Amino acid sequence: GAGVSQSPRYKVAKRGQDVALRCDPISGHVSLFWYQQALGQGPEFLTYFQNEAQLDKSGLPSDRFFAERPEGSVSTLKIQRTQQEDSAVYLCASSLRATNEKLFFGSGTQLSVL
Amino acid sequence: GQNIDQPTEMTATEGAIVQINCTYQTSGFNGLFWYQQHAGEAPTFLSYNVLDGLEEKGRFSSFLSRSKGYSYLLLKELQMKDSASYLCAAPPYYGGSQGNLIFGKGTKLSVKP
Numbered sequence: 001g002a003g004v005s006q007s008p009r010y011k012v013a014k015r016g017q018d019v020a021l022r023c024d025p026i027s028g029h030v031s032l033f034w035y036q037q038a039l040g041q042g043p044e045f046l047t048y049f050q051n052e053a054q055l056d057k058s059g060l061p062s063d064r065f066f067a068e069r070p071e072g073s074v075s076t077l078k079i080q081r082t083q084q085e086d087s088a089v090y091l092c093a094s095s096l097r098a099t100n101e102k103l104f105f106g107s108g109t110q111l112s113v114l
Numbered sequence: 115g116q117n118i119d120q121p122t123e124m125t126a127t128e129g130a131i132v133q134i135n136c137t138y139q140t141s142g143f144n145g146l147f148w149y150q151q152h153a154g155e156a157p158t159f160l161s162y163n164v165l166d167g168l169e170e171k172g173r174f175s176s177f178l179s180r181s182k183g184y185s186y187l188l189l190k191e192l193q194m195k196d197s198a199s200y201l202c203a204a205p206p207y208y209g210g211s212q213g214n215l216i217f218g219k220g221t222k223l224s225v226k227p
Contacts, residue, residue: 004156013139033214042118042201042217043157091156102147103215105156 002026004106006092012112013082020021021077021109023092030098032075034067037108043091049075049099082113120202120220123226126192134187136202139158147215148176148187149201156200160187189223197225 004081013019025032031050035043036059045059051072060067064082067073079086090112093103122224126132130131138146145164149157163169163185173225175188199220205217 007148010125035217041214042203044217045214049212051174059214082175102159103157105158107156 003092004092004104006086006106006109008089008109009107010110010112015083015113016081017113018078018080018112019082021035021079021090021111023075023077023106025073025075025092025094026096026104027073029094029096029104031095033093033095033103034077035093036061036111037089039088039092046090048060079111082111084113087111087113118204118216120204120218120221122219123222125226126189128192128194128225128227130192131188131190132192132223134189134200134202134219134223136185136187138183138202138204138216140186140204140206140216142205143180144205146185147183147184147203148177148201149217151196151201151220152198160200168182177198192225194227197223199223 007022033048034046036046037043039055047067049069058101064080067077076093089108091105091108095101095103121138145162147162148160150160151157161176163176166178166180168177170173173190182221197208199222201220202218
């Protein structure tokens with residue numbers, strides 16, 4: 001597609017449930033990033049992939065959060081045993097190269113944990 | 115520490131000029147970004163400054179002073195569609211993970227008729 005695609009757009013989960021959020025970056029983009037954005041806040045970095053390699057996962061808040069990009073294109077962010085504080089918008093972004101350059105963001109997945 | 119500060123909210127009138135300030139403190143410097151985010155939508159790239167000075171791009175301009183740890187976004191001839199949050203962002207340190215941007219909380223700009 002022309003842009004970064006994320007699915008689902010909205011996800012409601014019961015506390016304790018596992019969820020999987022999908023990101024389809026722009027074709028050919030080397031770098032892929034996940035951010036978490038709480039209401040009224042700026043995005044906060046979670047993790048970064050260069051192709052299939054996860055080079056930085058310093059922002060993942062706990063071991064319940066796991067991300068993968070096995071073939072260097074589509075990525076999945078998995079959250080196990082969701083808790084209410086996980087409620088946020090999860091943004092995926094990609095960039096063409098691994099150098100410092102602009103990010104193209106998807107519209108995000110809004111996760112609500114009840 | 116690593117910190118990005120910008121005002122929470124601003125209001126301006128259609129047709130006017132508004133300046134949104136951003137101060138940053140990072141362990142190194144590797145450029146400063148501005149993004150625009152309409153409510154419920156994805157952030158979109160506006161500008162990237164790595165050298166001191168003003169860069170103009172249509173109605174939007176961005177200024178950087180590395181020695182002062184300061185940047186601003188200047189919006190001219192404001193339109194109603196400019197109502198959005200404006201996010202200032204910078205990598206936390208030179209040579210770090212390029213996507214690990216630290217974002218400010220965003221400045222919510224309301225443009226009134």
